[in-house]
Amino acid sequence: MAFNKSLAGYFDDIQHIGMPTDDLKATVDFYAGLGFKMQGNFDTDNQGNQVVFMIVGHLTLEIWTGDGAVHETGAINHISLNTSDADAAFKAAKDAGYNLKDAEVQHLDFWDHGIKFFNIAGPNDETIEFCEIVKG
Template sequence: MAFNKSLAGYFDDLQHIGIPTDDLQKTVAFWEKLGFKMLGNFDTDDQGNEVVFMQYAHLTLEIWTGDGAVRQTGAINHISLNTSDADAAFKAAKAAGFKMKEDKVQHLDFWQHGIKFFNIEGPNAETIEFCQIVKD
């Protein structure tokens, strides 16, 4: 697939990097030792799984339980790009012919007003998420 600039205007920065874990406390302690601070901690389901967001300077990590840690090179699950309009970005990604990993924009109750997101697949089967933190 040739590079298509039509999606470039729908994100403005790296939002976070997603890392699954089997041991949330151990993983949080590791990143805290590197200087990261916890921004938020959320339940993800009714089975005790959680997601934690940690930040150091401009870099934010999303660390969660429930999907299992890969435990080898390639353990990062996804790279998330910040968007202010997930719905418009989704339409642009579909129109540009990107391989979509969902058939519609997803919603979760993280943060005060929730998030909206979708994922595309890169040429090496990597996941690139477009995520909007809903402001109101």
């Protein structure tokens, strides 16, 4: 597919890599053993499912329960790119003809002021998330 516009300039770095787990404690303990430190822990649905963010150096992992782990190569669910304006990036992606996986920008109450994000599909059906951590 040829894109009439680029999304270059709508993100500045990788934000995180996301993966589901069946055992949050074991997964957190494993990555803690590799040197990752927990940065955030949030309830995702008021039914006991959680999401944990862990960081080492410049790499952040998003690990969550409720979707089931793949338990094979391909266990990574998505790559998230950091954007300072999810709404503008969404419009640019839509205008450029990218395969949007979301009909609109999504909102969640993570961190102090929430996040805004949307997902596109890559050429191999990989999910690429554009995520904005909302500032005050």
